[in-house]
Amino acid sequence: MLLGIEVGDTEEDLEWLCGKIVRLRIFPDQEGVMNRDVQQVHGEILVVSQFTLQASTVKGNRPSYLRAARPEEATPLYLRAKQRLGELLGRPVRSGEFGADMQVHLINDGPVTIIMDSKLRE
16 A cells, blocks of 8 residues: 555544555455455555655646645654554554655556545545
């Protein structure tokens, strides 16, 4: 999970997002239909902070990151997200190091990438 925290995000946003992630049925069942959540497949969650998800490309050709929360606002929410996901999952959640320049290797298993925004609770 790549987590971008925006200016003004709250504990309520985090609670909604964490609950949604743990219950999201994105893993295949016996028929290959995405019908199982992370708990049902005994999966794990890796949380990596990613402020660039808040990039705005509306004006010009250089992304603006003004919507991304500053570290003093984002760090506690990032740590709380990790804690809350672990509580909901019933086991520890792994994480990257907030603000670090990390090399994360990702295998995207299938044609699915889901973007969730706590301000657009669809």
